[in-house]
Amino acid sequence: MSKAFHGRFFEDFTLGELIRHATPRTISYGDAAIYTALYGSRFVINQSEEFARSVGFPRAPVDDLLVFHMIFGKTVADISLNAIANLGYAECRFQRPVYVGDTILAESEVIGLKENSGGESGIVYVRSTGFNQRDEVIVEFVRWVMVRKGGHKPSAGAPGVPALLGQVEPEALGGGCPRIDAKRWNFDLSGSSHRYSDYRVGEKIDHVDGVTVEEAEHMLAARLYHNTARVHFNAFEEQSGRFGRRIVYGGHVMSIARALSFNGFANGFQIAAINAGRHIAPLFAGGTVFAWSAVKDKAMLKDRDDVAALRIVTTATRDLPAEKFPSTPAGENGPGAILEMDYWVLIPI
């Protein structure tokens, strides 16, 4: 049997199976700095050790999406190397803060399998969990991907589609954020005076700026996350692929949109949960990403008077400024929406 791995096909997954993913990774200040260089994220809690300590964090936590991408990245080699499409995310909860020096690793449970009618592919649902070096859960999420069949054996076991929650309930939020001293939150330094009470449900915010993506950038990002999906790296083979070129890792768009959303949600310092994420259309290098958001809900957290949660739906677009809050999906080469992400952020009360 070949020692090189070509990835699992749909038939290689079994319902209930637990997969331990390779290459635990100690997160360093280097990773955090590269993340800043890639996205320019300015959320102060991740940028200043002094600020983080002043409000009660032991140290500056690592950006939540950097943690998410690193856990996601570890799952790629086992889950989605032969994926045709990343269909969605749900039930993502950030349960513990991660600090530089922590070592993270990932495992996934196969929680759903469904063959497609054409018989050439199927949908695989996994619940992936990230752990730190003390075996504490730091983040978990469900994702589902359409995976090619290999045709080398019959599909394994029983099919099943998991029942997924449409949102993470507010009572489940906040694990990623220790109790902070919100009175010491410096709104000059954080970049905005707006706190929980200043936002209203239904409010829409254009994040104004646009960022053009280069091939080198999204590849540096995906490699930093140990994401080995071929479509991001191999221009030679993608020439004859679906789009004729490399596709930007969808999580790269999530991080760009989150960084842009600083202009409007500067105090929404931590992502507590992702209720749903959908890559509506692909992004290619040369495209310019814009973003806008709507406040979908607001919620107090159980037993906490320091921070509360805003439920935000952020739409990222390609080559389309967002001042009119556009949501029409991007065409193959045309402008339009490429990502919709529904998530909870924590913000001082």
Next chain:
Amino acid sequence: MSKAFHGRFFEDFTLGELIRHATPRTISYGDAAIYTALYGSRFVINQSEEFARSVGFPRAPVDDLLVFHMIFGKTVADISLNAIANLGYAECRFQRPVYVGDTILAESEVIGLKENSGGESGIVYVRSTGFNQRDEVIVEFVRWVMVRKGGHKPSAGAPGVPALLGQVEPEALGGGCPRIDAKRWNFDLSGSSHRYSDYRVGEKIDHVDGVTVEEAEHMLAARLYHNTARVHFNAFEEQSGRFGRRIVYGGHVMSIARALSFNGFANGFQIAAINAGRHIAPLFAGGTVFAWSAVKDKAMLKDRDDVAALRIVTTATRDLPAEKFPSTPAGENGPGAILEMDYWVLIPI
């Protein structure tokens, strides 16, 4: 009122106003490593903890221009988001060394305002100051930018143009450099045998090499510095902008020129002050930067026999090798000078 910020216009500035800028930033070894990867700077004092300690630094200091760019970057969102042009710098003094682990923040005082005759823009002069976590001044500088008027209200308050010094006086130099043991300076390891006494006023040096700039590089740099100026990032909107494409952050050129100047000034290990800086013409990705320098002055520092100062004027060019010391400004697409930077460097006696 919109929670997203579109930047200040000329009318939004008031003479004497003090602006505290957002997002303090703890500088890490990651930032320093990215800076090395971006410019290849080889000045030994920033590269080797052992060397720095051997001459009396407590640790390797962070490159002066990295500190400058980070302080500059913080000011952009408040000062120059609607700038038409960065006109110049003056009176920049590096007053204290910065080490990895320090947290830096910035504030700016509006020290000059002058409407342009056309009535559509004006010049804003600010004195920006960088502080460390002990509220000590690490660097300060004056810059002036041409800023669009918004047309939404009358210009605020009295105009005024500050009197600026043509140079930082030698007696004000050296705060960024602790007393060192120059006898322990290893000229093999530093890359050159040339010390203070080897340079003569009027001497010109071609720095030989040329470096082509890529879009991914200057955007990584600007994001690392939290510089959010749109012209660097948004190819979609710049298509219909002044130059039809993204413009490289002028500070990126300063850092390239400084790194190139290692070949000629390897022992000029620290920038003590910038007397004047002028971006003569823009740089675009694909352009190749060359540089040459003239020694404009030499000065002993007050009460110091370890290091002295060389006043250098470095000219950076675009697509024009510098062996003939060219200074004609680059045309829109043609070759020529793009930067002139007049600064003091410290060098062992």
Next chain:
Amino acid sequence: MSKAFHGRFFEDFTLGELIRHATPRTISYGDAAIYTALYGSRFVINQSEEFARSVGFPRAPVDDLLVFHMIFGKTVADISLNAIANLGYAECRFQRPVYVGDTILAESEVIGLKENSGGESGIVYVRSTGFNQRDEVIVEFVRWVMVRKGGHKPSAGAPGVPALLGQVEPEALGGGCPRIDAKRWNFDLSGSSHRYSDYRVGEKIDHVDGVTVEEAEHMLAARLYHNTARVHFNAFEEQSGRFGRRIVYGGHVMSIARALSFNGFANGFQIAAINAGRHIAPLFAGGTVFAWSAVKDKAMLKDRDDVAALRIVTTATRDLPAEKFPSTPAGENGPGAILEMDYWVLIPI
């Protein structure tokens, strides 16, 4: 005499001469993170502090090729600035592990000189040695380069071609790896179940994936290594150069190939020696690198029952998938082999 250095020409080298190279460098977590972002290397021993400690390393060692490139980079300004071609490597031994925080420096001894018959160039052989801050040897290697003559003076001293070993003998391997507790090696986390006994001499492995290289990436890499060879950076002058464009640093290809080889040799966690390295054809940005390997030999190490050595010959190709194990050299613009690297890796028994 000019203070800017134009590099040594063939006549400037003397047999037996020892050259101390500039700019010692303290390796940081930032360097390690950038290396990961550049190549996506997943060898667990470099990625996880926890894993490294669990098997008996004091900490996670720095990737061997990062160390190699940094030592190599330091030699460029003195050895190969006027090189026409990098001809080969031999007798490279990694003798001590390097950890973040170590400061490394380099020196080279000229061990061979041979004028070419045309009289316009000659071959320079150097043995370069890397040291840490305790003056311990960390790596050494021989390389030979074809260097232009300057025509400014007669060639110095006697010629001589060193006798080089075709391979590093197994008894000389292992200095870079402390004794580990192989029983605690977690083959789930390392990414493969294959250990020493699973490989047989003659076995060939296609590493499957292909990676397209961008200009920004190879220049970031070369600058991180302080490699100042002009052909990598200066598109303006290379337009009229041999290939009409920038050439990717050959070591960049070595690191890409090594990272790809994880898919097949995930437990071959450390390079112990490089027997021979040959850049068969240049790589340019836009090219896609594939790789395959053959197991050439296997060897137990003296007095060690924890790890043993596989001798691997890895071939990297340009724009040519490797499932048929191709070895024909790439043409000027055509596909084919660009690198052949013959090396020993350590792997748990």
